[in-house]
Amino acid sequence: MSLAQLEYFVAVAEEEHVGRAALRLHISQPPLSRHIRRLEEELGAPLFERTPRGMRLLPTGERFLTHARRVLAAVDEARRCLEPEPPPDAPSAT
Amino acid sequence: MSLAQLEYFVAVAEEEHVGRAALRLHISQPPLSRHIRRLEEELGAPLFERTPRGMRLLPTGERFLTHARRVLAAVDEARRCLEPEPPPDAPSAT
DNA sequence: GCGATCCCATACCGTTTCGGTATGGGGCGG
DNA sequence: CCGCCCCATACCGAAACGGTATGGGATCGC
Known part of the structure; x- marks a missing residue:
């Protein structure tokens, strides 16, 4: 299992x-594919059911989707925790 | 970034x-390496400081370590959520 | 029923990535 | 000074990835 595969899976599940x-x-x-x-x-x-119109998530796939998103979200947070801090004079509210 | 890299990073950080x-x-x-x-x-x-005795985590690495473990834990949960359920007559206590 | 169309799956190929062996460069202790 | 213990780099064969071309099955229009 790779992070790319999880992104791919989520995309197919959504589309x-x-x-x-x-x-x-x-x-x-x-x-x-x-x-x-x-x-x-x-x-x-199996995670999907192959239909003549496309792919539909099976119940197993639905469960896995939740966890896949959680993994990807954790990766995003990991990346963000290393980003340089915004300058002290934050332009947002001040 | 790959899951393997995260596992590798955690192992080096711990050792x-x-x-x-x-x-x-x-x-x-x-x-x-x-x-x-x-x-x-x-x-x-940089995540580590290279010393003559080995590798030591920098503060940035410490922060990243927390998130890396979170990602790997989420992957474990994802795997577990698909495991076949144990048989109804659980052999644990009988 | 036949042909066109829309799916996903498979075959094959060139490129990239990965892991292993051999080796280099630097610091520490005898 | 010499050997030892680190990590880093160089190089090579094997595996994985992505792209193009193509197959197999189901549906829709005629």
């Missing part, structure tokens, strides 16, 4: 469509 | 020693 998710992620569709499939294999459980 | 951390992670020392350095480059800030 319910591999093609649109690929556009949003700026990669092409086949690698994205592969990542999703490999993630499912690694987790040992 | 304060690249060589021991490498043993613990079952990889060799040079790739581990590279990962740490590349993580620092990506974050734009």
